[in-house]
Amino acid sequence: MSIFRNHLPIMGASGQSTGEYEIKYSARFDRDNSASLIKTFGTPTDQKKWTLSAWTKIPQISTESTGGQTFIDTGTTAGSEALASMGSSYAGYEYIYFWDRTSSSYNWRLQTNHAYKDPAAWYHVVFHYDSAQLVNAERAKIFVNGLRVTDFAHEDYPSLNYNGRINTASQAHGLMKQQYSSSPAYREGMLAEYHFMDGYIYGPEYFGKFDDNNNWIPIQVTGVSYGNNGFYFPFSNSSNFGEDFSGNDNDFASNGLDAHDQLTDTPSNNFARYNSIGTSDDRGTTTQANLKNANLQFNSGGPAYVIGLTIDNHMLDGGKWYFEICLKTSSGFNTTIGFRNADNGDDTPSIEVESDGQIKKDSGNEGSATGAFSDGDIIGIRLDWSNTASRKISFYKNNTIITGQQTFSDSSSIAGFMFYSRESGSGATHHLNTGQNGTFNGNKTAQGNSDGNGIGDFFYSVPADHLAICSRNLFE
Numbered sequence: 001m002s003i004f005r006n007h008l009p010i011m012g013a014s015g016q017s018t019g020e021y022e023i024k025y026s027a028r029f030d031r032d033n034s035a036s037l038i039k040t041f042g043t044p045t046d047q048k049k050w051t052l053s054a055w056t057k058i059p060q061i062s063t064e065s066t067g068g069q070t071f072i073d074t075g076t077t078a079g080s081e082a083l084a085s086m087g088s089s090y091a092g093y094e095y096i097y098f099w100d101r102t103s104s105s106y107n108w109r110l111q112t113n114h115a116y117k118d119p120a121a122w123y124h125v126v127f128h129y130d131s132a133q134l135v136n137a138e139r140a141k142i143f144v145n146g147l148r149v150t151d152f153a154h155e156d157y158p159s160l161n162y163n164g165r166i167n168t169a170s171q172a173h174g175l176m177k178q179q180y181s182s183s184p185a186y187r188e189g190m191l192a193e194y195h196f197m198d199g200y201i202y203g204p205e206y207f208g209k210f211d212d213n214n215n216w217i218p219i220q221v222t223g224v225s226y227g228n229n230g231f232y233f234p235f236s237n238s239s240n241f242g243e244d245f246s247g248n249d250n251d252f253a254s255n256g257l258d259a260h261d262q263l264t265d266t267p268s269n270n271f272a273r274y275n276s277i278g279t280s281d282d283r284g285t286t287t288q289a290n291l292k293n294a295n296l297q298f299n300s301g302g303p304a305y306v307i308g309l310t311i312d313n314h315m316l317d318g319g320k321w322y323f324e325i326c327l328k329t330s331s332g333f334n335t336t337i338g339f340r341n342a343d344n345g346d347d348t349p350s351i352e353v354e355s356d357g358q359i360k361k362d363s364g365n366e367g368s369a370t371g372a373f374s375d376g377d378i379i380g381i382r383l384d385w386s387n388t389a390s391r392k393i394s395f396y397k398n399n400t401i402i403t404g405q406q407t408f409s410d411s412s413s414i415a416g417f418m419f420y421s422r423e424s425g426s427g428a429t430h431h432l433n434t435g436q437n438g439t440f441n442g443n444k445t446a447q448g449n450s451d452g453n454g455i456g457d458f459f460y461s462v463p464a465d466h467l468a469i470c471s472r473n474l475f476e
Contacts, residue, residue, distance in 0.1 A: 020211075021220040023055070023266040026192035027235040027257065028294040029176040034186050035256035036177035037233075037242045044167045045199030045227035052084055052127040052197075053207045055218065055267045057190040058094050058119050059295060069094075069189040071125070072196070073179045074171050079104035081179070082165035084127045085187075086116060096142055096149065098127055100164045107162065110140055111154040119275055119295055122192070122267040124216060126204045129166065131158040143204045145216040167198055167229055175252065186256075190294050192266050193218060193234060195246075198227030218267050238262040258442060263294070265436040265470075269455070272323070272434045272469040274298055274421070293441045298430040300334075300423045319473075321383040322451070322466040323433065324459055326376065326440035330427035333373045337381070337430075339393065339408070340420040351406045353379070353395040355425065359403040367403035376443070382463050399460045433458065435468030 029035040044050075056069045075081020082100035094116040099109035116123060128141040136157040142149040158164065165171065175194075178185040195207065202224055208216050226232065232246040238259040242252030265271040273295040290299040327333060338352025338360075352360045357370035373379075380396035390409055395402045423430060431440035435456025438446030449458040456468035467473040 020268075021218050022268045023193050023218050023234075024264065024268070025235045025238075026055075026057070026190045026263045026266050027233075027241050028190050028261045028263050028296075029187060030256070030261070030293050031186040031188045032292065033256035033258075034177075035261065036186055037175040037252040037254055037257075038172060038177065038179070039231075039242070039250065039252040040172045041167060041169055041229045043169045044229050047163045047167050047169075048129075048131045048161060049201060050129050050167050050196065050198050050227075050229075051200060051202045052195070053125070053202070053204075053221075054194040055122050055124050055192040056086065057122050057192075057265070057294065058086060058116065059188040059190075059291070069191065070174065070176050070178065070187045071127070071191075071194075072166055072173055072175060073177060074165050074168065074173045075179060076171075083178075084166070086123075086125070095153070096125065096144070098140060098142055100158070100162075100166070106154075106156060107164075108140065108158040109154045109156050110142060110152055112142065112149055113151045113153040114149070116144070120270075120273070122270055124204070124208055124218070124267070126202075126207065128201055129158075129164060130201050131160065131162040131164065134160070136160075146204045146208055146210060188292070188294075190263070190265070191233075191235070195221060195224075195232050196226070196230050197224060198229040200225050200227060200230075235262060260437075260439040260442040263436045264457070265294075268472075270471040271436040273436075274432055293431075296432045296437050297441050298421055298423065298432070300425055300428040318386055318388065319383075320386055320463075320466040321469050322458070322462050323381050323435070323469055324440075325379045325381070325421075326431040326433070326443055326459075327373050327379065328429045328431065328443055329375050329425055331425065333425040333428050334423065335373060335425065335428070335430075336420065336422040337379060337395070338420055340418060349408060350420075351393050351408055352420070353402055357397065357402055359395065359406065361406060366406065370397070370402050373397070378440075378444075378459050380460060382466060384466075396460075435470055 052071055054071055070083060070085040073081060073083040080102050083097060085097045086094045087097055096112040100107045124145050126143040131139045133139045139158045172179055176187040206224060207221055209219050211217050226246040226248055229250065230246055230248055231244040231250040234245055235241055237243045240254055241257045242254040244250040274291050275295065292299060325337065333355040335355035336352050338350060340350045348362050350362055354360060355373045357372065359366040378398055382394040384392035390407055392405050392407055394405045421430060431443055433440055435458065438457030444459060446457050447459045449461050450456045451462045451467045452465065453467060453473060455470060455472060
């Protein structure tokens with residue numbers, strides 16, 4: 001899991017103080033389900049001018065060659081299309097692409113030189129297209145977290161008054177889908193608070209602001225016009241993710257999205273999730289987990305260090321925390337869930353539970369094995385780290401404690417203690433819930449148990465004084 005405090009995009013997505021605008025929902029897109037939103041556009045207000053604004057949480061792309069977020073894509077044939085996207089190009093890093101091409105020849109192209117690579121962060125992106133501008137560099141713009149991007153690996157602008165493919169009448173437009181292909185590539189990730197304005201240019205200040213700590217946070221969008229083809233998706237209708245709330249009724253067809261794809265993990269309250277970036281911040285290693293479903297599903301095929309919750313960055317120091325993992329399998333489990341030395345991932349120190357219900361501490365058994373994990377079991381992890389010199393960890397199976405509470409004594413020789421998950425059982429998957437995923441990706445019926453601050457949707461009652469691991473509980 002990962003949710004780091006001293007990082008601008010995450011702080012920009014942390015819980016705001018009372019009175020700030022709250023984004024309540026996000027949409028999770030799973031490429032295996034062909035999740036996407038599609039609409040054929042009508043006559044535009046101005047084909048030469050539009051604004052797109054969206055918040056996104058990027059996936060962990062360790063095993064995919066065509067990942068990333070496609071904010072909008074349109075075209076007729078391969079090589080003749082236009083898009084605005086964040087996509088994987090090298091070792092899973094996310095670059096921003098904004099271009100239009102014909103027969104694989106670019107009519108214009110912007111590609112960022114900077115890679116956006118933190119899957120724990122919410123990023124805010126704004127795209128401007130305004131080909132009527134006399135200065136060529138004003139005809140296409142990209143903003144990230146309130147700041148204009150000026151460092152590009154490729155920088156070619158539209159010609160004056162060029163009618164781009166995006167915002168073209170009678171043309172199908174896709175969100176999270178490569179629209180032009182008969183066998184399209186679907187994208188993986190999360191979107192929140194999506195606006196498209198046809199015929200109007202609005203700067204990032206219409207969608208967000210810097211708070212007193214210089215973090216970019218969302219604001220209520222007011223005083224804007226959407227034009228003929230414009231739309232606004234707050235993703236508040238879990239039975240119709242493509243419902244337009246701009247007043248235009250420009251609803252999109254919703255494909256491959258179920259009610260459990262509506263999450264409360266948003267830029268206003270950022271929840272922890274699986275993250276296989278190592279402490280070296282290298283997404284190109286062979287030890288990455290096979291993560292799916294917006295990093296809330298971990299597939300077998302380890303080993304995998306799924307990190308976060310490290311002691312050395314004091315992220316959870318002084319607190320009590322709770323999260324759950326639902327285990328699913330078509331055959332059997334070969335599981336390790338627990339905490340290990342962040343320096344080298346070895347067994348000293350370590351506190352773990354294995355698939356036979358055996359607690360291990362520093363490679364030695366604690367008590368006896370309590371019984372093998374079964375399909376549908378829910379493992380609860382309870383952390384009492386209020387005493388930073390003696391941290392307490394408890395594992396539960398289906399709400400019954402396994403062996404007993406374990407204690408880890410901190411040492412200056414240990415750089416950190418990281419959450420670790422490994423699964424090599426046949427067809428086995430782990431489904432994480434730190435409060436945002438009460439159905440465990442549709443595998444359970446949500447039970448609606450929240451923490452003492454009224455946050456989260458857990459299967460079992462949250463232990464007294466323990467909290468969901470999210471930005472609002474961490475920073476407020």
